[in-house]
Amino acid sequence: MSHVRDTSPKPYGVVAEFDNSDALLEAAEKVKAAGYRDVDAYTPIPVHGLTDVLEWKDDKLGWVVFFHGIAGFAAGYFLQWWTSQGIPVSNTALQVNGLLPYPMNVGGKPEFSIPAFFPPAYELTILLAAFGAVFGMIAFNGLPKPHHPVFNAACMNRASSDRYVLCVEATDPRYDEDEIEELMNGLGSLSVERVMTSEGY
Amino acid sequence: MANNPPVDKELLVGHHTNASLDATIGDIILNPATHNEPAIKTPIKGLMTSPWQIAFGLGFLLLNVLLLSIVMLVWNGIGVWGNNQPVGWGFDIINFVWWIGIGHAGTLISAVLLLLRQKWRNSINRFAEAMTIFAVMCAGIYPLLHTGRPWVAYWLMPYPNWLAMWPQFRSPLVWDVFAVSTYATVSILFWFVGLIPDFATLRDRAKSKFAQVAFGAVSLGWRGSAKHWHRYEHASIILAGLSTPLVLSVHTVVSFDFAMGIVPGWNVTIFPPYFVAGAVFAGFAMVLTFAIPLRKWYKLEGLITMKHIDWMAKVMLATGLIVFYGYIMEVFYAWYSGVPAEMALLYNRYNLFDSPYSWAFWTLIITNGIIPQLMWVPKYRQNMKILLLVTTSISIGMWFERYVIIPISLTRDYVPGSFGFYSPTLWDIAMFAGTIGLFLFLMFLFIRFLPMINIFEMKELLHQMEHDDKHSHDHKENGKLATTAQEGAE
Structure with missing residues (x-):
């Protein structure tokens, strides 16, 4: 021992x-x-x-990127939906943490404007997928390993x-x-x- | 290998081996004396200097101009710029769009040409990607400073806060924040991934302890394992596939900044494609502007060959024609729509006697539309002086493109009572010169410390050429067929 x-x-x-x-x-x-x-x-x-x-x-990396992309897309739309429409709740932990939705009427567009919300969701898809590709590659390869x-x-x-x-x-x-x-x-x-x-x- | 078409023999001039490629590219960094060559005589007697020192020095000087103009701006407010009512954004948006556009060639070369299996990208992708990153940095400075209070620039991002205020996600300006920050991040990641194997090469080649440790650290301990390469190539191709829609989306979103507005001359559907083409056009011009002197100074004519220059000039010509088509369509739209405001705008652009900015429009047409047509002549695509003249003309032209779009439309919109005039101030110009300085400064730091050509991809190219050779010896007939097919394709 x-x-x-x-x-x-x-x-x-x-x-x-x-x-x-x-x-x-x-x-x-x-x-x-x-x-x-x-x-x-x-x-x-x-x-x-x-x-x-x-x-x-080893084909794991492709799946990692795929799910990162899905997560980015979902996170993008969720963020925009929650902040622009969301579910009105008060006196909750969300309110305390400044996470309340704040609906704004912009040019009479719907609160949840699916087409207008596409670009940020799209960019987040790419961002997270790229993170998945780079950090996934590095992690699966066991790097950094000086x-x-x-x-x-x-x-x-x-x-x-x-x-x-x-x-x-x-x-x-x-x-x-x-x-x-x-x-x-x-x-x-x-x-x-x-x-x-x-x-x- | 089987599905790779044969590579053009002219993409690598001279006899090369893996070791000679390492030496040619790697020693530029590992041997600092390279940067003292070639020596140039200065007016001061006895003082010799090198292009690197001159360019880096100029960059450093202008970088200080940038810092000074940032201090002036932050201390005094946006008033030091020429922005006014009705021109709420002037040089800041013009230069932002100009810089972002210049960056696009890097991503196009590294991503789109990778997907298309264009091997000629191998010797130009690294410094084109560096240009992308530095150009995005220069671009990012403008919107951040235009907020007036750059220390609260994080307000642009959605974050939980006590006011429960969020960005206005329906605004193209917020899309810009997402697009440009994603673009910067992904470009840096892609660049770094490409550098990992080269760092390993430099680590093994370096003689000094410091260089060994530094390159060893940034190489992450890369050892070139077959399994690592497998995932590495997988990641590269995925990143290329992600960067391609990204690069298209970035300038599309930038063009939305205008196209979503109802200002005359802006509200046109051709903006996204013509902005993207213009970005590639400007980017390739800037890549050539750097490639031509660099290959001479650092004796890289064998790696960045006349073939590369020729093809880059052709891409420039093609994208230039798309841009020119965009200009023609703008004129056509204005006329065909029959909207008085659009017609008036058109008049304000071309009429030399009646409108204050028509000189800018005609400068644009000459520098961006007419001078690049020189590239039709094969002899001119081989003439460095003419190429540099054309690329400089394009850089100026692409800047004027944005100048034409912004003040002309904003100073003459629907209500004559709100007509105005815009002219930049000294600090506008100082900041523009300053960002050029920042760009030069970063580019020459990059040339000093990082391999400006992708070493391992050059080895891959060499490897494939050797294979093609062997292949054509084995099957002479097939080899011949391949050559004819290639000649036909040109």
């Missing part, structure tokens, strides 16, 4: 570096074919087809420039460093490295 965080170095994975995306795609296919499950790749540009090869799919164990690999210095890195992670049930290293060496990689971490992954 130790309360001290275990910081002894543990294997994080084995990485191989390639100098172009086609070599990476080919290698990823072979690594998957060899039966490894926890595989990720680090590339300077989005490589199309890579997530298909890695058999990884340090990640894979940065311990020397080849990651160039993974944002001109190197394509493939990584088999230690969480893989079939993880065996020697076997993976041998496999990766046969895939035309520039170098293969074992990555250690002391972050408790």
Whole structure:
């Protein structure tokens, strides 16, 4: 029952570096074919087809954006309906908090003017949907994360420039460093490295 | 990749690799000495300076003019401006609309061209988006100050308060608040998302500890994981899809500020489309005004190529024609409606001897309607001097478009007793010069500290070009077909 965080170095994975995306795609296919499950790749540009090869799919973001958009639209119309018509209530918590509706007759238009209230609702739809897209992307990606164990690999210095890195992670049930290293060496990689971490992954 | 059409080979001139792209774009920021080049002789003996220093210095100088004019305005009140009865808003609305319009090209390039898979946007989108953000900032200053008490500008927003007072949501001015603030927010988010992978590149490329930590922090620890890229691309395309209707709505709402009024010359249905086209027109002119000198100063001719310039000039020509059509329709409406007030307005616009503002109308027609027609000539689209002449002319013309719309209509409406005259004061002009200063100041700060061309998208372009090459070697016939199809499309 130790309360001290275990910081002894543990294997994080084995990485191989390639100098172009086609070599990476080919290698990823072979690594998957060899039966490894926890595989990720680090590339300077989005490589199309890579997530298909890695058999990884995630469509959550689209739904997050969709529901944010719906929420923005509903909030926009609700705000305008409540403030311009609402339900007359008095002596309630709403009144105390300054949340009472204040109907105004503007040019004889209805209190709840659906067409005139469209632009603010429309803008709020876009605003909230954009929040959903940006912050959803950042959150699902687990960012911000200033340090990640894979940065311990020397080849990651160039993974944002001109190197394509493939990584088999230690969480893989079939993880065996020697076997993976041998496999990766046969895939035309520039170098293969074992990555250690002391972050408790 | 399969559904991407082949890219034009002329979009990237010279031999490039991923590393050389990093160096070309990234080192502009990481090596401060770049900004001391090219050296320009000054009248003071022995003192050399660079375009960056001159432009930044000028921007800083004018920024101070802006601060001074804001102090003057807040201290004395709106009276220091030329606004009067019947011209309740003059330079403030003119400049607001002008700046907002300039911003629109950035969103068009980053969003609409992304949806249309136009790869030529890759080398111009970053600084066009920067222009969007800075132009919206310049625009936002005007309505905030025109409230007279900018410290209570939050009254524009709906918030619970003891008076139970809410904004008047049926007013286009309130729509403006929503549209412009959403536009500013979404533009900044889109810009930041685009910058994340580039920050990671700069973090890995930086030599100094400070730059590494700073870029590391703003990159959010981006590591280019395949899963991250997947969501990233998903988010980008969604943002593009959201920004496209947004950018159309923003200038539409701005045009509603006028079109919803019953003032002669304003109450026309053509305003929304012609404002949006005018915004893109002005925006592309401003993008070119910056792109032409920047590519020369920073030796980016290989990335922002003659092809880019040519295509931007063509977009400018096309949107310019839409705008010109708008002017023609305004004249037609006035005549066809048979409304005396509209006819009188038309007369006030074109009659050179009888009306005080007709010179502005004819300046507009010359600078915005006639001079841009030079862009029909392919040779002129390759001539930097003529291009700069045309873009400057458009910037002036688009400003006069708003000048024609506002004082002419307001000083001559239905009741002769309320006719008036409008002329700007020194502080109107000082504030306008000041916002230009703010824009220059921010643009050159941006060039100093952030990558002005999207690094990872340029790499993507390079990657696709290499793929196209391979593809055409594999299937010569298909390659040929693709080339002919492309030539046909031009």
